[in-house]
Amino acid sequence: MMKKDDLCPFKVGQNVIYMPSQRGKDLLVMSSENQKLIPGELYEIDQVLDDLYVVPKGYSHPGGGLYWTEFKSC
Amino acid sequence: MTTILRLFLFLLLTPVFGIVAQAAGTVQDSFRVVDVGFRTQSIVLQTIEAENCNYDSSGALLQQRKSQDGESADEDRLSELNILRSTGSAWPLFSFLAEFFATNKGATALSTYRKTTAGETFQHYGYKQQAANFQGGLRPGGFATTADGLTGVKARSGLSLPHATPPNAVYTVTPQAGTVVRVNPITKAEFGQPGGLPEFQFPNGTGAGTVSGPRTLP
DSSP: OOTTSSSOOOTOOOOOEEOOOOOHHHHTTTTTTGOOOOTEEEEEEEEEEEETEEEEETTTTTTTTTGGGGGGEE | OOOOOOHHHHHHHHHHHHHHHHHEEEEEEEEEEEOOOOOOOOOOOOBTTTEEEOOOOOEEEEEEEEEOOOOHHHHHHHHHHHHHHHHHOOGGGHHHHHHHHHHHTTTTTSSEEOOOTTTTTTEHHHOOGGGGGTTTTOOOOOEEEEEEEEOOOOOOOTTTTOSSSOOOOEEEEEOTOOOOOESSSSSSOOBBBBSSSHHHHHTTTTTTOEEEEEOOOO
């Protein structure tokens, strides 16, 4: 079983589903709609930063990638 | 001599028990009425002269019933059994003490919500590219903290923020007095960050004109 402190298990080019935690969603309420991902949607990974943060293709949030635990493999 | 001593003890203890009983609740029309506050379970209190008082989680008096037949008497006996099971009190005389304990146990539930006071300020660590989104104040569910003077990296760390790039700006939030806020004194560790700073969430937002900034972070 993966732990939250583990490194990101996903690879660039892999498809993942955005499944945010409640707090993860709450922390994004000040973001513009076009900077938000849609929960339950499938995204292709464009980059993995610092082996921890996932940047989906087309993601334009100024914070860059999101922590990998907000995604699930499909 | 023994009889006199017993009488003396009785006279001494009776007013003491009376005071404690008054602290435990008021007695109205043979019912002991106690507000159990945030107690989450329905409890059946002492049967007083074959009358039941049943209270629910909100503390409201659910039921007042006078026993009028044999079946009710059985139910009354059942209620006494419930008391003994829930309070551990074997003597009806001391049941009010158990009731007092239960009352105070319920009252220890604390709310994490409060209202802001006049002039209270908070800081929202975010991104200067999002400045336009703050014109209407913090949106419902928006977060802020009382920790000022943080760098972006320290804000990401202490507030357990989920993004790769640390905040590059801070906004000052000055809500109207009476704005509802949920208080979390210690942000939990999450997203690979240790947390530890206080965080405040505004379930209804803060309204237009309550946010100033941004100031660029080092």
